[in-house]
Amino acid sequence: MTLRERTVLPPDDRSELARLARDLTGDHEPRARLVGPDGSEIEVPEELYTALRDVVAALSQGLAVSIAPHNTMLTTQEAADLLGISRPTLVRLLSEGQIPFSMRGRHRRVLLRDVLDYQERTRHEREQALDQMAADAEEAGLYGATASPEKTR
Numbered sequence: 001m002t003l004r005e006r007t008v009l010p011p012d013d014r015s016e017l018a019r020l021a022r023d024l025t026g027d028h029e030p031r032a033r034l035v036g037p038d039g040s041e042i043e044v045p046e047e048l049y050t051a052l053r054d055v056v057a058a059l060s061q062g063l064a065v066s067i068a069p070h071n072t073m074l075t076t077q078e079a080a081d082l083l084g085i086s087r088p089t090l091v092r093l094l095s096e097g098q099i100p101f102s103m104r105g106r107h108r109r110v111l112l113r114d115v116l117d118y119q120e121r122t123r124h125e126r127e128q129a130l131d132q133m134a135a136d137a138e139e140a141g142l143y144g145a146t147a148s149p150e151k152t153r
Contacts, residue, residue, distance in 0.1 A: 017060035024053040070113035073102075079110045083119060093118070 011017065032044040044052070058065050074082070079099075080090040094101045094108055099118045101108045137143060 011059075014060050014062060017056055021053075021057045021060040024056055068112055070111070070116070072112040073104075073109045074112055074115060076108050076110065079115045082112075082115055 032046075032049040033041045034044055035041050055065050055067075076090050076094070077087050080087040083090065090099075091108070093099050094110070099110060100114050101110045103109070
């Protein structure tokens with residue numbers, strides 16, 4: 001079986017998916033199982049169960065879901081769209097070495113896993129910067145300084 005990128009659109013009637021999403025977010029047995037049409041059962045690893053739960057939740061909210069292997073090659077526009085930035089900004093990040101890329105003829109291509117790694121890395125860096133700012137503000141006593149602003153006359 002060849003794994004390929006695939007986009008799944010939500011159905012017009014999402015009521016059954018909404019019910020399934022509610023059921024999946026509740027307590028479940030330590031090991032989930034898939035039951036085939038013939039009644040055969042297969043244990044589902046926790047990672048797959050979590051992914052399935054997330055797909056059902058997204059579809060039940062009317063969101064499309066794309067499934068792609070990490071070695072999927074993206075165009076610069078696809079990578080920029082995934083990161084929520086402009087293509088020129090992405091090209092600058094590529095030129096600066098922030099995200100690895102390869103050339104296919106005259107066109108840059110980026111691995112999905114490298115884009116996701118960059119996304120995770122920058123999210124972590126932002127969280128650390130915000131934590132540091134909060135710690136600095138607390139240390140400087142800035143939280144108490146704005147608790148009750150003075151009224152001007």
